[in-house]
Amino acid sequence: NAGVTQTPKFQVLKTGQSMTLQCAQDMNHEYMSWYRQDPGMGLRLIHYSVGAGITDQGEVPNGYNVSRSTTEDFPLRLLSAAPSQTSVYFCASTPRGTGHQETQYFGPGTRLLVL
Amino acid sequence: KNEVEQSPQNLTAQEGEFITINCSYSVGISALHWLQQHPGGGIVSLFMLSSGKKKHGRLIATINIQEKHSSLHITASHPRDSAVYICAAPGRGSQGNLIFGKGTKLSVKP
Numbered sequence: 001n002a003g004v005t006q007t008p009k010f011q012v013l014k015t016g017q018s019m020t021l022q023c024a025q026d027m028n029h030e031y032m033s034w035y036r037q038d039p040g041m042g043l044r045l046i047h048y049s050v051g052a053g054i055t056d057q058g059e060v061p062n063g064y065n066v067s068r069s070t071t072e073d074f075p076l077r078l079l080s081a082a083p084s085q086t087s088v089y090f091c092a093s094t095p096r097g098t099g100h101q102e103t104q105y106f107g108p109g110t111r112l113l114v115l
Numbered sequence: 116k117n118e119v120e121q122s123p124q125n126l127t128a129q130e131g132e133f134i135t136i137n138c139s140y141s142v143g144i145s146a147l148h149w150l151q152q153h154p155g156g157g158i159v160s161l162f163m164l165s166s167g168k169k170k171h172g173r174l175i176a177t178i179n180i181q182e183k184h185s186s187l188h189i190t191a192s193h194p195r196d197s198a199v200y201i202c203a204a205p206g207r208g209s210q211g212n213l214i215f216g217k218g219t220k221l222s223v224k225p
Contacts, residue, residue, distance in 0.1 A: 042215035060214060101146050106158040
């Protein structure tokens with residue numbers, strides 16, 4: 001199994017551009033989530049999904065959209081990039097829908113720089 | 116909302132030393148997580164525990180539910196243990212999501 005994969009590894013955007021961060025898992029996990037990691041702060045939840053067709057907002061959802069059309073994929077869309085979205089983004093998954101009671105599997109991260 | 120605090124923020128140790136990292140949380144939980152973030156950035160889950168103690172190799176995690184406190188111990192530390200160690204607890208009313216501490220950066224010198 002490849003586990004959780006993320007693309008791209010690194011991206012530079014200009015303010016106002018849009019892009020999609022890709023996340024996929026091949027473990028048939030129900031729960032998937034997106035986090036951002038900023039210096040001096042803990043990982044913060046952006047959006048999550050407890051199954052295909054179901055998504056919900058986390059702690060810092062503004063400026064981001066998600067969809068979950070399949071169990072495997074959970075893309076994160078930046079609608080109009082802003083410098084405040086410069087961060088490292090992690091995708092994670094757990095087997096069932098109760099993320100906090102299960103082992104977390106993380107992707108390798110995407111480093112995003114918005115100029 | 117659950118608040119998760121870690122201490123210390125930074126820790127430097129000599130190879131072979133016994134290391135303790137602490138985590139406290141404000142709301143009763145079902146499970147607490149310890150994770151390791153490698154210098155290259157990757158994050159792996161080390162432990163998930165709801166009571167008592169768990170051991171994996173040289174790593175030991177303990178939790179005291181009444182005191183809302185958990186510790187991660189590393190015995191006979193080695194330079195390859197250098198990493199950021201993160202604890203996480205369920206957020207209150209969060210439908211299963213986690214609140215993460217800011218992490219403890221450990222550096223083990225040879």
